[in-house]
Amino acid sequence: MKDTLAITEKKTAYILTLPAVALVFAIILFPIFANVWISFKEVELKDIRIPEPRAKKIIKSISEDPSKIKILYKLRNSSLLQEVREVSFQDKFPRNFEIENLDPRCEFKKYTLRCKFGNWPAKYRENFQVVFETNDGSKIDKKAIKSTKPKLDGTSDNILLNTNFTLKNFKKVLFNNEFVDLLLTTFYYTFFGTVGSIIFGILTAQMVNQKFYGRTFMRSVLLFPYVAPVVALAYTWELLLDPNSGTLNSLLINYQIIETPINLLGQKYININILGFDFKLRLALTTVIMFEIWRYFPLAFLFILARLQAIPKELYEAADVDGASPFQKFFNITLPQITAVISILFMIRFIWNFNKFEDVFLLTGGASGTRTLPINVYQQGFTISDIGMGSAVSIVIVALLLLFMFFYFKLLGKRVDEN
Amino acid sequence: MKTKNLILFTLISSFFLIFIVSIWKILATLQGLNIQNFNLQIIFIFGVLISFANLRIGNKIKDFYKSILFSIIFVICDGYLIQKLPLWYNIGIFLILYFFVNKINKYSFVNLREQHSTQVIFFEFLTLFGILFFSFVILFPFYMMLITSFKTQIALLVNPLDFSINFGQDLKSLFKSYFVIFESYNFGRYILTSTIVSVGTVIITLIFAIPAAYAIARLNFFGKTFMSTSILIIYMFPAIVLVIPLYTIFSQLGLRNSIEGLLIVYTATTLPVAIYMLQGYFKSIPKELEEAAILDKLSWFGIITKIIIPLSIPAISSVALYVFMIAWNEFLFSLMFLDNPNSFTLSRAIQYLSGDAETPRQYLMAGSVVVTLPVLFIFVYFEKYLVSGLTTGSVKG
Numbered sequence: 112m113k114d115t116l117a118i119t120e121k122k123t124a125y126i127l128t129l130p131a132v133a134l135v136f137a138i139i140l141f142p143i144f145a146n147v148w149i150s151f152k153e154v155e156l157k158d159i160r161i162p163e164p165r166a167k168k169i170i171k172s173i174s175e176d177p178s179k180i181k182i183l184y185k186l187r188n189s190s191l192l193q194e195v196r197e198v199s200f201q202d203k204f205p206r207n208f209e210i211e212n213l214d215p216r217c218e219f220k221k222y223t224l225r226c227k228f229g230n231w232p233a234k235y236r237e238n239f240q241v242v243f244e245t246n247d248g249s250k251i252d253k254k255a256i257k258s259t260k261p262k263l264d265g266t267s268d269n270i271l272l273n274t275n276f277t278l279k280n281f282k283k284v285l286f287n288n289e290f291v292d293l294l295l296t297t298f299y300y301t302f303f304g305t306v307g308s309i310i311f312g313i314l315t316a317q318m319v320n321q322k323f324y325g326r327t328f329m330r331s332v333l334l335f336p337y338v339a340p341v342v343a344l345a346y347t348w349e350l351l352l353d354p355n356s357g358t359l360n361s362l363l364i365n366y367q368i369i370e371t372p373i374n375l376l377g378q379k380y381i382n383i384n385i386l387g388f389d390f391k392l393r394l395a396l397t398t399v400i401m402f403e404i405w406r407y408f409p410l411a412f413l414f415i416l417a418r419l420q421a422i423p424k425e426l427y428e429a430a431d432v433d434g435a436s437p438f439q440k441f442f443n444i445t446l447p448q449i450t451a452v453i454s455i456l457f458m459i460r461f462i463w464n465f466n467k468f469e470d471v472f473l474l475t476g477g478a479s480g481t482r483t484l485p486i487n488v489y490q491q492g493f494t495i496s497d498i499g500m501g502s503a504v505s506i507v508i509v510a511l512l513l514l515f516m517f518f519y520f521k522l523l524g525k526r527v528d529e530n
Numbered sequence: 531m532k533t534k535n536l537i538l539f540t541l542i543s544s545f546f547l548i549f550i551v552s553i554w555k556i557l558a559t560l561q562g563l564n565i566q567n568f569n570l571q572i573i574f575i576f577g578v579l580i581s582f583a584n585l586r587i588g589n590k591i592k593d594f595y596k597s598i599l600f601s602i603i604f605v606i607c608d609g610y611l612i613q614k615l616p617l618w619y620n621i622g623i624f625l626i627l628y629f630f631v632n633k634i635n636k637y638s639f640v641n642l643r644e645q646h647s648t649q650v651i652f653f654e655f656l657t658l659f660g661i662l663f664f665s666f667v668i669l670f671p672f673y674m675m676l677i678t679s680f681k682t683q684i685a686l687l688v689n690p691l692d693f694s695i696n697f698g699q700d701l702k703s704l705f706k707s708y709f710v711i712f713e714s715y716n717f718g719r720y721i722l723t724s725t726i727v728s729v730g731t732v733i734i735t736l737i738f739a740i741p742a743a744y745a746i747a748r749l750n751f752f753g754k755t756f757m758s759t760s761i762l763i764i765y766m767f768p769a770i771v772l773v774i775p776l777y778t779i780f781s782q783l784g785l786r787n788s789i790e791g792l793l794i795v796y797t798a799t800t801l802p803v804a805i806y807m808l809q810g811y812f813k814s815i816p817k818e819l820e821e822a823a824i825l826d827k828l829s830w831f832g833i834i835t836k837i838i839i840p841l842s843i844p845a846i847s848s849v850a851l852y853v854f855m856i857a858w859n860e861f862l863f864s865l866m867f868l869d870n871p872n873s874f875t876l877s878r879a880i881q882y883l884s885g886d887a888e889t890p891r892q893y894l895m896a897g898s899v900v901v902t903l904p905v906l907f908i909f910v911y912f913e914k915y916l917v918s919g920l921t922t923g924s925v926k927g
Contacts, residue, residue, distance in 0.1 A: 117750070123830045124751035127741035131801055132757070134738060138776070138798030139764055145775035159778050271778060318660040329661060331913050335668055338909045340859040342877040343898030346884055347675045350891055356690040358560075358674060365559060365566060365691060405667070413917065436646040437653045459766070466768030469861045473881065485770040492774050493866075505771045512768070 143509070149502040151276040156496035159271070162190030164198045164231060164263040166239075170253055178245045180253070184261065186228070188235040195235075195265040200226040202261040204243065205252075211242040231265070280503035297483040299393070300400060300471070301464040307404035309456055312411025317445070319412075320419045330416075337409035345473035348402055352376055379480040395479040399471055403464065411456050418452045419445070458519055462512060484508050535642040536585070539651055543634050544577025546655045550626050553666055558619050560693040569612045576604055580627075584634050585642075593635045601627035633658065672902075679707050679896035686891065707896035715883065715893065716871070717900060724876040724901075727789055728857040731796040732850045735804050738797065739849070743808035744834055748820070758809070765802040773866050780867060787870045795863050800853045807852075811845035812838060848915040855905055876901045 167185040188195050200217075202224045210219045217226035224241065245251060284290065319330055336344065351358050352375040360372040373381070373394075381394040422445070430440050468485040471477060477486035484504060492501025551573050559565045580600050587596060604627045605620050641647055677693045678686065685692065695704070702709070711717045745751070746758050776795065777786075785791035815838065823833050839846065864878040874882060880897045883889050909916060 120749050121751045124745040124749040124754070127745035127749075127830065128757065131738045131742035131805060134794070134798050135764060135801055138795055139767060139772060142772045142775035142779070143767070145779070146771060149775060149778065154778075159781050161782055269782070271782075314660060315664055318657050318664075321657055323657070323661065327913075329665070330917070331910055332665060332668055334909070334917075335672065335906065338855060338859075338905055339672075339902045340877055340898075340905060341861055342880045343675065343902045344671065346880065346894055346898055347671045350678065350895070351671060351674060356687060358690060361690040362556065362559065366568065367566065434645060437649045462766055462768070466770050468770045472865075473861075485768075488770055488774065492777075498774055498778060501774045505774060508768065509771055 146502050146505055146509075149271065149499060150280055150506045151278070152271070152499050153275075153277055153279060154271065154498040156493065156498055158192065159498065160190060161269055162188055162193045162195050162233075162265075162267040164195050164200075164228075164265045165189050166200070166261045166263055168202075168257070168261060170256055172251070172253065173242075177250045179242065180244075180251045180256070181240065181242050182256070184239040184241075186235075186237045186239050186263075188231040188233060190233055190267070192233050193267055194233055195231045195267045198228040198231055198263060198265040200224075200228060200261060200263055203259050205255060207245045207247050207249065208243045209246050211244060214239070214241070280499045281506075283500060284503045284507055293482060293484055293487055296396060296480065297465065297485075299396060300403070300467075300481075300483050301461055303400045304403035304407070304464045304467075305457060305460040307400065308408040308460060309411045309453060311404060311408035312415050312456070313449070313453075315408065315412045316415035316419055317441075319416055333412055334409045336406045341406075341469045341473060344406065345402070345470060349376065349474060352398065376475050377479050393480050395475055395481050399474055399481050402474060403467070403470060406470065407460065407464075411460070414452050414456055415449055418449050422448045454523060458516070461515065461519075465512060465515075466508065484511075532639075532643060535648050536582075538648045539585075539637065539642060540578045540581045542651055542655050543581040543630075544574050546659055547577040547580075547630050548573050549659060550630065550662060551623070553662065554622050554626055558615070558622070560691055562689070562692045562694050563615060563619060565613065565615070567612075572611055576607065580604070580631065581634055584631065585637065585639060588638055593632070596635065597628050597631040600631045601625075675895050675898050675902070679892055679899050680704055681892055682706070683890045683892065707890075707892045708900075711893050711896050711900070715879070715897075717876075717879070717897065719872075720874050720876045720879040721900070723789065723873065724858060727792050727796065727875055728854050730789070730793050731800060731857040732853045734793060734797045735800050735853050736846065736850060739801055739804035739808055740839065740846070741830075741834060742801075743805045743812055744830075744838055746805065747809040747812035748817075761802045761806050765806065769799065769862050773862065776863075777866050786867050787873045789873065791867055792863065792875070795867070796857045796860060799863075800856055803856075804849050804853060807849050808842070808845060811842050815841050844915060848912075851908060851912055851916060855908065858901075858905055 165187055169183040169185065171181040171183060173179045173181055184200075186200075204222050204224065206222055208222060210224070213219055214226065216228060217224060219225075226239075228237075243251075315333055319326060319333070323329075352360070354360055354372040354374040354377070357372075359375075360369075363369045364372065375398045376395055378394045380391045383390040383392050426444050427440060430444060435443070466485055467483070468489065471481050471483055471486055472489065475481045477483070477490060482490070485508065488501050488504045488508070491497050491504055548568075548570055552568055552570075555565050555568055584596065584600070591599075601624045605624045608623055609615070609620060637651070644650075674693070677695065680695050697704070746754060780786045780791050785794070819837050819841075820833055823837055828836065859877065860875075861877045861881070864875045865881065868874055868878050871879075871882065876897075880894065880901060883897060884894055
């Protein structure tokens with residue numbers, strides 16, 4: 112009795128989870144494997160389309176004889192690159208139809224025209240014409256003929272399914288001169304974006320954790336950048352930073368802080384002089400990182416605030432009795448309490464920033480030194496139309512992420528052991 | 531010790547004063563006033579003098595009169611020494627000073643003698659500074675987005691610093707950008723598509739996620755722990771890695787440029803979060819209810835629809851709101867899968883609009899307002915549900 116209950120429970124569980132698991136498998140896990148497959152192939156965007164035979168039906172009435180009709184099929188191979196083999200054709204006609212001059216490739220049986228056109232090379236085109244006559248001399252209804260569509264079939268190679276593999280894509284990705292630069296840009300973007308958003312998160316959480324008038328309102332306001340759509344925010348920032356008539360540049364010029372406008376999103380380097388040392392700051396990248404921090408510190412803020420509110424009040428009361436200063440309280444009580452949250456946040460944000468595509472794409476499109484790896488996936492795959500290369504870059508991203516996670520957990524595990 | 535504390539206190543408070551007055555001056559500049567100089571030195575000197583005088587006077591006069599007195603002195607000096615400006619600007623300055631003097635009123639020489647008083651003061655002013663700073667930095671772009679959508683191309687080019695809106699004009703010309711984007715740029719259609727896609731994603735995700743979350747929360751089966759841990763790992767997986775294979779597969783299946791294709795992808799990407807959030811809530815529902823139901827010979831379908839769903843309406847609605855927001859804001863997949871303007875979502879449509887350099891920016895901003903408003907409205911209105919959910923599940927981004 113107990114066994115059957117356990118079995119029904121199991122069965123129910125599988126039935127309940129199956130739809131979700133199947134969908135996630137099809138849309139998330141399968142593509143990851145497909146990515147590995149594609150990355151070892153030479154595929155371009157234009158190769159993806161499966162070649163298929165197509166026909167356009169044009170009906171022409173013959174003016175002197177209403178019982179006759181001419182039908183023109185414009186046949187073509189949809190692909191400009193590949194052939195279609197064993198094309199078959201089929202179209203149905205009303206019962207009182209008879210055909211004139213049957214093409215040798217075709218046969219007309221049971222009111223159906225069937226043809227075998229053989230192999231069509233790439234770019235193949237043919238105008239195929241048939242003439243029909245009604246056997247009882249009645250008028251032909253053109254609409255009825257128009258409503259039936261011809262069916263065409265053919266086999267062709269799907270470039271994705273053959274087994275020609277190559278290492279060319281990976282060679283191109285890894286031994287390209289730009290690769291180190293790409294990696295560095297991605298790293299700067301990810302690292303500073305993550306650290307910045309966590310620092311701002313700590314500051315704001317600490318701030319909102321105090322009592323003041325309008326605190327709940329402040330909490331919602333702080334989350335605005337995180338919940339609003341990227342598209343709207345990115346274009347607003349672009350407008351704000353625009354060198355010609357952007358608000359920020361106009362303000363700075365108005366207050367005589369700068370003399371000429373700075374193109375914050377379009378200038379790769381800017382020279383900065385600090386204490387006699389010349390620095391070359393990557394300006395566009397810095398701006399993009401600022402946007403990143405601005406948009407994502409709310410997540411850090413929320414996590415840290417939730418943790419702060421869970422710290423027992425007694426700790427602070429005890430510290431007050433001991434005469435600890437606010438700084439001491441922060442560094443000796445608050446900070447140790449939130450390190451766990453910070454380390455989780457660091458990992459989450461690092462992974463997500465590493466893969467961030469939309470923000471950079473919308474702000475700069477990857478120009479002026481802001482090309483990160485995800486941008487490169489898009490550019491290789493869709494701008495240069497080399498799907499294989501794009502896949503190879505995304506495989507590199509996954510590999511780097513796994514490496515990061517491995518070391519991160521190893522490091523974290525060690526620290527937990529020490530404690 | 532006392533003088534050091536005194537100096538630090540006056541310095542911190544006058545820096546704070548400089549900061550709030552500067553923000554007010556920036557805002558005033560953006561209303562079209564011609565302010566070219568912050569005159570920080572003068573404000574700084576005033577700040578020092580006011581905080582010192584405030585300590586000196588102490589309780590000899592009532593706080594209220596003290597605040598009024600200092601504010602009026604500052605406003606008059608500001609008007610004479612720096613620049614003569616309209617009345618509303620001076621009223622603003624007066625209110626800022628009133629607020630500032632009220633803030634420093636609670637400090638006295640006695641406070642300053644206490645242990646760690648400078649650090650306490652520092653933290654208090656830092657908090658105030660932070661509140662103002664972050665509100666300004668966060669709200670300013672939203673403010674700009676809204677104002678720009680009400681302006682005309684010429685006004686924007688002539689004076690980019692003039693953010694004032696002329697409310698004297700009739701409504702039709704005030705909302706001109708909105709009329710244009712709905713009439714000539716087909717925004718009505720995009721809103722419809724976005725709504726269909728987002729609501730559809732919510733419904734399908736819930737249909738898939740509720741049974742799965744129930745099974746993970748309650749039933750014992752082989753692979754359960756594996757499933758619940760893999761949910762989180764899948765959740766971390768980057769969308770950019772999925773884009774190319776999905777693009778090729780969807781092209782071959784003819785699912786690109788279709789709402790169905792978007793629905794499938796959005797559902798799959800939001801499912802892990804939804805399952806994770808729901809199963810956490812389902813676990814908190816007392817088991818006894820279901821045991822009673824099993825005795826009543828209710829099937830699993832009955833248990834889910836009659837017990838679990840009615841009991842977890844808050845969790846389900848917060849998941850639904852999340853999924854809606856994710857689907858509404860989604861950009862990457864809509865960029866990849868949609869290239870026919872007839873099937874654009876709002877985000878994609880705005881990106882498409884901006885691709886044309888000729889598009890006036892007020893239209894772009896009007897579009898941005900249209901795409902942002904529903905999300906912010908949902909967020910502010912249902913904030914209580916959402917914030918608690920954010921920390922458990924967190925929106926992917």
